[in-house]
Amino acid sequence: MSRYCDNCGKANKACICHWIKTIETQTELWILQHPSEVKRAIGTARILSLSLPNSRLWVGEDFSQHDELNQALAQTDRDIYVVYPGEGSVALSEIATQSACQRKKVIILLDGTWKKAYKMWQLSTNLHHLPLVSLDNVDMGNYRIRKSPKEQGVSTVEAGFLALSVLESAQTDLQPLLDTFDAMINFQIAQMPSGVFEKNYQSNE
Numbered sequence: 001m002s003r004y005c006d007n008c009g010k011a012n013k014a015c016i017c018h019w020i021k022t023i024e025t026q027t028e029l030w031i032l033q034h035p036s037e038v039k040r041a042i043g044t045a046r047i048l049s050l051s052l053p054n055s056r057l058w059v060g061e062d063f064s065q066h067d068e069l070n071q072a073l074a075q076t077d078r079d080i081y082v083v084y085p086g087e088g089s090v091a092l093s094e095i096a097t098q099s100a101c102q103r104k105k106v107i108i109l110l111d112g113t114w115k116k117a118y119k120m121w122q123l124s125t126n127l128h129h130l131p132l133v134s135l136d137n138v139d140m141g142n143y144r145i146r147k148s149p150k151e152q153g154v155s156t157v158e159a160g161f162l163a164l165s166v167l168e169s170a171q172t173d174l175q176p177l178l179d180t181f182d183a184m185i186n187f188q189i190a191q192m193p194s195g196v197f198e199k200n201y202q203s204n205e
Contacts, residue, residue, distance in 0.1 A: 004039070005017060007050070008046050008050060009039065010039075010041060010046070014041055014188070014191075016050075016180060016183070016184050017050070019179070019180040019183045019184070020050045020051050020176075020180060021051060021176035021179075021180070022052075022053065023051050023172065023173065023174060023176060023177065024054070025052055025054050025164055025168055025172060026104070026167075026169070027054070027104075027106070027107060027163070027164055027167045027168055028054050028056070028104065028106040029048055029054070029055040029056075029106075029107050029109065029160055029163070029164070030055070030069075030072070030107070030108045030109070031048060031049060031055065031056065031057040031058070031156065031160075032058055032069075032108060032110050032120060032124070033045050033057055033059045033111040033112070034060075034061060034110075034111060034112030034116040034120060035060070036112065036113075036116060037112055037116075042184070042185070042188055043111070043156075044155045044157035044158075045111040045157070047177060047180050047181055048109075048156065048157055048177070051176065051177055051180065052160075061119065061120055061123060062120075062123035062124060063124040063126060064125045064126045066126075069126070070126060073126060073130075077104060078103065078104045078106050079095075079103050079104070079106065080105075080106040080108065081095060081106065081107055081108065081130065082107075082108045082127055082131070082132050082133070083107060083108065083109050083132075083134070083135060083163060084117075084121055084132050084133075085134055086132045087132075089132035089133055089134045090131070090132070090134070091136035092135055092166045093137070093166050095131075095133055096167055105167055107133075107160075107163045107164075108130070109159055109160060109163075135154070135159060135166075137162050137165060137166060138154060138162060155181065157177055157178075157180075158178070158181065160177065161174055161177045161178055
């Protein structure tokens with residue numbers, strides 16, 4: 001019997017499936033996940049891919065020759081943006097208000113540490129022609145269990161939540177994404193030996 005859930009990929013005792021709520025969105029999310037994140041207990045990309053029928057998740061490091069992604073990129077009925085703090089990136093809120101055109105919008109998220117995401121971006125040259133966007137509605141990430149080198153660094157699920165908050169109708173209830181995220185983090189913290197979390201992460205509180 002496998003130690004891991006076939007659906008969410010996490011250890012059976014840490015399965016997140018019972019917290020997942022389906023959310024219908026107009027915006028598509030494409031998640032490019034670094035292989036090192038697949039079995040990570042505190043990884044959050046699966047929250048998005050399980051919650052959002054209008055999402056895709058691909059695993060790799062160099063996506064330049066990824067057939068399925070390249071076929072999707074070749075479609076001409078979508079406006080596709082990459083969330084990445086590169087040169088020339090613009091605030092996502094500006095994109096949301098620039099045009100009245102009702103073309104489908106796609107947001108690409110790179111799921112990995114800052115170092116891994118940077119390498120994915122450098123290798124995946126098929127993304128370099130796409131416009132870059134930044135999340136201008138970030139306060140502080142709640143990824144309490146995993147420090148980020150960026151003051152406003154957020155987890156992948158938070159990035160997805162923030163992007164969809166800008167692009168989706170106000171009637172779209174995205175809160176279940178964060179509820180599942182919080183439940184997962186609280187579970188992981190509860191598994192830590194007493195005092196470990198407070199010692200290592202109290203500066204984030």
